Amino acid sequence: MTGGFFIMGFPEETPETLSETEKMMNELKLDRMGVSTAIPFPGTKLFEQVKRDNLLIESVNYEDLWKTPISHAQHGFVIKPYDMSIDELVEWRVRLHAVNDKYKGYNKKRWEAAASNGTASNGVS
Numbered sequence: 507m508t509g510g511f512f513i514m515g516f517p518e519e520t521p522e523t524l525s526e527t528e529k530m531m532n533e534l535k536l537d538r539m540g541v542s543t544a545i546p547f548p549g550t551k552l553f554e555q556v557k558r559d560n561l562l563i564e565s566v567n568y569e570d571l572w573k574t575p576i577s578h579a580q581h582g583f584v585i586k587p588y589d590m591s592i593d594e595l596v597e598w599r600v601r602l603h604a605v606n607d608k609y610k611g612y613n614k615k616r617w618e619a620a621a622s623n624g625t626a627s628n629g630v631s
Contacts, residue, residue, distance in 0.1 A: 508613050509538035512602065515595055516544045516552070517561050519587040524598045531605040537613050539606040541599060543583055561585050563592065 512527055531539055546553040546562075548571065556562055563586050583595050 507537040507611075508534075509540075510534060510536045511540040511542060513542050513544050514598065514602065515583045515585050515587065517555060517559065517585055517587055519595070520589050521594065521598070524602070528598075528602060528605055531602065531609075535609045535612050537609065537611055539602075539609070541602045541606065544585055546585060556585055559588075561587075 510531075512531065514524060514527065544552065546556040557568065563582075563584060583592055586592065587595070
């Protein structure tokens, strides 16, 4: 089984960058693909950029951030990209999840088909 993780929702995200991600996902045809939201953790360059450019979707009191932290398991988007709306990001997330669903178990199915046809040997097809 093959797998990969893709992160979306960076400040520089555009429909073009997400289209490239979708293209790569379709080319790789991984069995499992995770599409996650970019999270600006304190102490990172991304956090400093988001703070400097006021890109957090919700208002945050940076002095009290520890009271209501941003979670690594965040489902919703946290960052508002420079040139995209949140609605556009949501639409792209649906598209990227559809690519994941399209290829779930793809390589396992290919291996099983090759094994049943006698074309696989020593674990290599």
